[in-house]
Amino acid sequence: MPLRAQIEQKITADLRGNYQINETWQVPTVQRLGLGKHGRTIETAILYADMRKSSNIAEDHRRQTAAKVYKTFLSSMARVARSVGGEIRSYDGDRIMVIFPPRRNSPKFACDKAVCTALRMAWCLQEIVEPKLRGYDVVDCGIGIAFGRLLVVKAGIGGQPHNNDLIWVGRPANLAAQLSEEGGRPEHIWIDEETYNRLDDSYKYVVPSGASGGGYRQDIWQTRMITFANQRMRVFSSQYREPFN
Numbered sequence: 001m002p003l004r005a006q007i008e009q010k011i012t013a014d015l016r017g018n019y020q021i022n023e024t025w026q027v028p029t030v031q032r033l034g035l036g037k038h039g040r041t042i043e044t045a046i047l048y049a050d051m052r053k054s055s056n057i058a059e060d061h062r063r064q065t066a067a068k069v070y071k072t073f074l075s076s077m078a079r080v081a082r083s084v085g086g087e088i089r090s091y092d093g094d095r096i097m098v099i100f101p102p103r104r105n106s107p108k109f110a111c112d113k114a115v116c117t118a119l120r121m122a123w124c125l126q127e128i129v130e131p132k133l134r135g136y137d138v139v140d141c142g143i144g145i146a147f148g149r150l151l152v153v154k155a156g157i158g159g160q161p162h163n164n165d166l167i168w169v170g171r172p173a174n175l176a177a178q179l180s181e182e183g184g185r186p187e188h189i190w191i192d193e194e195t196y197n198r199l200d201d202s203y204k205y206v207v208p209s210g211a212s213g214g215g216y217r218q219d220i221w222q223t224r225m226i227t228f229a230n231q232r233m234r235v236f237s238s239q240y241r242e243p244f245n
Contacts (some may be wrong), residue, residue: 024040024042025042030165042099048180050144050181052139084116085101085113086114086117100117110147114147122188123244144190144191151169176192191238
């Protein structure tokens with residue numbers, strides 16, 4: 001069959017009928033979803049960590065040097081995410097996408113895990129990645145988190161695994177990506193209001209060093225306003241970091 005006819009036939013098939021969609025509490029994988037009209041919905045937190053000005057690094061250095069910087073950043077962020085329980089679902093050049101498995105009857109669980117990851121990523125960048133890359137370039141990043149319902153489907157063509165991948169459809173994915181673009185030194189972390197409202201107080205407040213009793217706690221988040229999908233919305237940013245061993 002000619003290529004044009006193949007494409008037209010596939011488009012017609014894809015647009016006809018409805019998907020069979022099931023709710024899931026496990027983060028979908030490529031292996032668990034077929035290319036047909038099958039989908040999964042999951043309500044959870046999604047995180048993007050995006051390296052700032054990566055195109056400058058690629059332009060200013062040899063390709064091998066740029067590759068070393070990219071790899072150092074991405075592998076470090078991935079290790080932090082995995083250590084907290086996040087599941088990596090995409091590397092996109094200079095950006096990593098992480099999904100957090102939800103817990104039944106505990107909508108705050110995934111949000112706490114996502115923010116814990118972000119706080120540790122910010123600390124890792126400053127205390128580990130940047131010192132190791134001194135002499136290469138200044139590395140910065142933005143980390144965006146959003147919570148909500150996502151539809152996950154498999155797209156591409158059959159055959160080898162690299163011919164297809166999962167796509168994550170829904171407001172949280174688009175919003176988290178935009179929030180990661182807002183972030184950067186010193187306020188690396190940006191989260192949406194849905195995430196903030198679900199956070200445990202331990203991820204909202206800290207007791208400042210030297211505070212003399214009285215139960216005084218300091219909010220680690222600043223209120224910000226952004227435009228998303230032509231609407232103004234309230235979000236939150238932080239320059240706080242959480243160390244780890």
